[in-house]
Amino acid sequence: MWKNVHVVELVVFAVLFVAVSAMGFVAARWRRPATMEHLDEWGLGGRNFGSWITWFLIGGDLYTAYTFVAVPALVFGAGALGFYAVPYTIILYPIFFLILIRLWSVSHKHRLVTPADFVRVRFGSPTLALLVAITGIVATMPYIALQLVGIEAVLKTIGLTGDSTVARHLPIIIAFAILAAYTYQSGLRAPALIAFVKDSLIYVVILAAIIILPTKLGGWDGIFSAADAKFQASANPADGVLLNANNQLQYISLALGSALALFLYPHSVTGVLASKNRNVIKRNMSALPAYSLLLGLLALLGFAAIAAKVTPLPGTKAPDTNTVVPLLFQGQFPAWFAGVAFAAIGIGALVPAAIMSIAAANLFTRNIYREYLNKEATPAQEAKVSKITSLVVKVGALLCIILLDPQFSIDLQLIGGVIILQTLPSVAIGLFTRWFHKGALIAGWVAGMAFGMWMLYNVSNATRDHFAGSNFPLSKLGFDTKMTIYAGLVAVVANLVVAALGTVLLRAFKVADGTDGTARPDYFVDEDEPQGAATPTEAAVA
């Protein structure tokens, strides 16, 4: 069924993959709790991870396999614009530092597991919490699917591809079945343990690539001139080794919008809530940028691929640029080392995919199952429901890849970023102020969603009429300019305006607001301070 398979690469890849999977199963015994039948254990690893584990876990969580193939692919295709990942991951941490620390404290105090739990207790509104939960689940699914796109880029390069559906998808189904099984058994402990291996591999591979590749490709000077020559020759006005007047706003709004979106994703919150105290989080905010350096260097491999004259493998319609980095390794390094690099990407997909499915499952359990289906759920029932939901979520992501064009998953992910941003007013701003009225937040969410979708629908390029990116042309809002801007950021501004006006109106008409179940000191508590009622929802309702 598979011809032209690169055997050495495949063997190295498979051996490392299997070894890591075994670790995933053993992880259930690591720092073994009295019982796994509790969401704090299965879903948050016991809420007790120290600085090192948190560093690997959050690093493995935020810097996904997809990032590792897609960012260089973007740099390969568009040049400077693709480098937005660097400012994005720089401004991320100061923002995390200020916001997530408060979320950790209030979650510790009230035993919260998800961002929607927080909204529930803060605004006393199950409806608003439901909206936040659904937004999180919907935004996370295509993100998981993209991890599969990352693995597929590698498998394709190894040669595990073909015309039939089975030939193309069987390896990924096997990989995902293994992932689903050990996540089911070990919960968050599995990705936490695997992240050590994944990140060590990634660091070794990237450092080797950054040191060796320039010597083969005429130094960095040569690499940048090759890239410049390619972009000069291309017809696309938006590409180049520098930004131009029309895409600078896009660059910074995309960096800012992506940073604001990232900590709203449920899987980021899961990683943070699993750490044991405030200092662990703060310390990590200054240590995590080590990954940003890695990502920045990796992005430059997109230029190295231009200099090495890499031609991407064919995709369903256009060439699949996600194969650029795998092909670069295949062409420039011995087969065994390419195998190690591929394993790093493959395993790199498993860590975030596991955390994301756990986070989505927790949202379902806490904010849908417990809120609407079984109000008396015991911790054991919650853990059980989450475990099963994590399987469902993974099957859903798998179906996305098998049934839909991969391009469609990428589009969905783009939409995911825009919609998750619409939870900013209730989750992030809610951590600082209770000023907004719950009804106005719901109205703002609706407005932001609608406006965001409308903008994405109206983004076109040479080959596609709709949903062709997130770079919304300001001319469509009546501005006389060719500048584009990240649609998500504009949508969240609209959301905030509606929420603010709505709050003023609802207050003027004295419409009843929800009860705030939190108190100001809750946002500063640390590990040694007492935890409040185990059931925040009841506290808020009673």
Place this chain on the structure above:
Amino acid sequence: MGEPAPPAPDPAGDRSPWNWLLIIPIVVPLIPALFNAIEPKLFGFPLFYWLQLAFIVLGVTTTTVVYQMTKRRGAASGGDR
């Protein structure tokens, strides 16, 4: 509803003037005028690339300073494993 816990002993919460320092690494990387140029090059890297990579160091430095200045002393801090 249940009465909230008595006020924490630290009424100032986590406010600290040091936090303002975090504005720098949020704002500086978002000013393309600072880095959108080829010259001066460094080790073959155009300014656009090496300066933005250097901003990572700026981010690390400021967050480290703020962490050191705002961390809770005496508590079972850090939690190295």
